[in-house]
Amino acid sequence: MSDALAGWKPDLLGVDGRVLPVVTAPAEVLSRPGAEVDPADPEVVQLAADLVATMRVSPGCVGLAAPQVGVGAQVFVVDVTEHPKTATSHGTFVLCNARVVEASRWRPGREGCMSVPDLTGDVKRAGRVVVEAVLPGTGEAVRLATDAFEARALQHEIDHCAGKLFLDRVAGAHAVYQRKVYL
């Protein structure tokens, strides 16, 4: 099933993405679980394209979820291709209704978020995950196994779709930091 991702490109959505403003905490939409979506719904396909377009214009952005552009829906884009911590990468892809079905090799890492622009935090995430989801447009089922930074990005975005921020998972009272490096 994961072969579906190998040939997937944002062009297949067939619509032009619009760059949307990114919502920052404490916006309510970031704290609400997103609704499951119908991947064939033209609005969902447009949203998928918009997420890709918005990620593309955001320096250093490796993932963006629908709540971050103000839409309470379980849709997100990930692209960790250029990131130095990446091992396995599936390129640019948008997933709907994603679930983590297997998680192992937990390890800590420092995370930031475009919706929490001035803070970072240490968060323990699985270094290997299997995620099941459907593709926007075709609704084709995807089962995706990945590791390292792509696994972390997927967990971060799936959390957004569940109304959670990295702040809900930080490792301790001294695990939240003022961001020092600006991209």
Place this chain on the structure above:
Amino acid sequence: MNELAITVIGPDRTGIIADVSEALAGVGANLSDSTMTRLRGHFAMTLICTGPSAEDVEKALEPLSGLLATVRAVEPEAEADAAGEPYLVSVHGADRLGIVAAVTRVVAAAGGNITDLTTRLSGPLYVLIAEVDLPRGSAEDLAVRLATAADELGVDVTLRRAETDVL
């Protein structure tokens, strides 16, 4: 042996820790536990020392200009009670008066002892992270009460078990 609780705070600059710790060493004050950090441009130090009298330490810190220091003799720590279960509370939401008061009151009412807490204000976003020792079996009930308090405050709260990896 005298045990002293010392706080020092002042506008941040280079050399504050060196100045204070040098003054303490000069009067034989041995630093045991401490936390030191910068808060909104102020440098804040909380120290437990053993050795000299409170008066000697006050005198030693007096010449450090720009720093506000307090020194108090305290009793050494009693045997630590490790009966609780460690949990983490995360709160985030729009800044408003009384978030810390309301959340910590709920924790205290459940018999939870807060062992570490930091807050950060980042633009309009207020974040509170607390480490809490909870009486065994009380977490579920506390989670419900925290959710109610969070609703009233208009913030988000999560309560989860703090993990320790023993290697």
